[in-house]
Amino acid sequence: MTKYIKNPMNSNEQMNLKEKLDWLADRYLKNDRDEIFADYLREILKVDIDGSIIPEPVRDPLTNEVRGLMVIGASQTGKSALIDRNLKHLGIFSKMDGDAAGNYVHCRVPADATIKSLGQLVALATGYQVSDRSKGHEVWTIVRHRMKEFGVKLVWIDEAHHLLRPGAGRDVAGAVQALKSLLQENTGVSVIISGVPKLEEVILKDEETALRFVTLNLFPMTEGAGEFERFQRFIQICADKLGVGMPRDPHFAERIVFAMNGELGRSIKLAKAILRQALTSGKVELTLGDAARTYKMLHKHTQAGPFDAGTWPVVKATLIELGWV
Template sequence: MNETTSIRPFTITEKLDWLENRYWKFGQDDTLADHLHDLYEVDDEGQMTAQPRRDPLTGETKGLMVLGGSGNGKTALLMRTLRADPVLTEFKVDKPGNTLFITVPPEATIKKLAEIILQQTGYAKVDTKLRAADAWEIARHRFGMVGINTVVIDECHHILRSGPGRDVLAAIQSLKHIMQSERGVALVIAGVPSLRDAILSEPSGETYRRFREFHLSRISPGSTAARRFGQNFLKSAEVLGVQVCEEDAVAERILFAEHGQVGRSVALGKEILRDAVTRKREVLSLEFSERVFQKSNPNFGMTPFHPGAWVAVKKELEAIGWGA
């Protein structure tokens, strides 16, 4: 069951499945789609195609850098885009597609990333003695063989860490070569702000200039995104059959508790609703919302879910430097 279904979930299992798959929009989807549109050719109707734009002189494709702090929802946003976009279809070994989505493990090197690409594109016999440069050459060749036009690298900052056995400059240039080769693809890389700093460390700046930047910001109180968060939370509660008292300002408290970080705020909001569903509570209370929050944050005394008017609770929390 997904977010577009018109059938309301009835059983606890159906409700939990619906909630897990429900995607909450904040307006960042449209901005990302606009940035992606610039990476590709368009047809005579002005619609984006799957064919990456190429520089007529160099033949190079273009890139996009998606930046945001930990918990700001980069991964969910990118994966949602792949699911919803009619042009970009995710590639799997057993399923045709034009877009390869890769999540970089924390300790991965640039060679390891090339090996991951080879494995995910069906190249079964990866020689562990293969040099990084050779692995990347094969990987770029694989894109053309299996029909991949777009590569999305999530947590890309992991391959740009300095340390023993790592070559940051070579890693940066490997990203550039993805867009330079004959089988160049549109490249989307995502990571924390240090990703941008690492790429800027290349003396020539050649790789950085090939990327445009899309920064994911936190949700500010009173913003359009905050209003949309509240609407998402209340609509989800309604579908799940959970009553939320407007004066409790639960959505505002969630955003304050997670400092406006999109991913963390959505996770907490859904966990609070899940708790109400699994325990068959028809009305959401601040008491039980606080219990959910404290399971992951046990060291706080007073929390944003403290009983009382939200304006007064927020003022007191700010006065004691809560969460600073």
């Protein structure tokens, strides 16, 4: 389970390289989005007398329908990490993974998925393999039956935008209708769908479906805001724990965020990659050159970049002139 950093100054002397790498990979940056996500969950899930979320959908007493949550953000913004971490942290959900144990289903939609193949994935998560010969509506009849039978309370469809790609043999309207029907049917489940902005764009074209989802948009970080300050502290805490000295540049975190267009998830991924390279190469102190090499390795960048030598305001201005923003 993902852990918070509670004491950054613990000695790292007893950690070998593998332990350090595992520790780094497991880090999660708690941020404002966690509380915001919880607020949105309270819109689709019930709360007890103390205001704690419970695994039971909020149901409209007039229509008997439930509501869904749509989480939207650019690729690698941290959508999946946010949802996964917070569902685990609540302590009220357990994921079904090929058997009938658990009360929520998580399906990551493949790029070539259809609404039928998604239904097969959901059924498989509940421990039932649907024949390829079954028709799409038959697959979803089985899915709804199994979710009701085994007490599934939440379905999370990750990378849901893949369902809405146009093309031969694909049914965008049918996919939207299927998402809506999950909230209409008397299955007792709430639905989270997550994906890139294209997902929201398509859903909004169907007013009936759009009205059934509340939407959480994950926007880029702003320098100087609380989220950025937490990110900056996160890097320092990780470096201290791992025994790696930070670059002698007060704007190092800003360079990372600029390189990743302000996206929190991508910024964390790059920061971890830079630290990981330092660990595996035996460095005890990072330089901007080290960060530049890692960045260029991951992003195939060979021209001027955010980790170039020079004061950050000058480097940033040059990059903006070159069209980085």
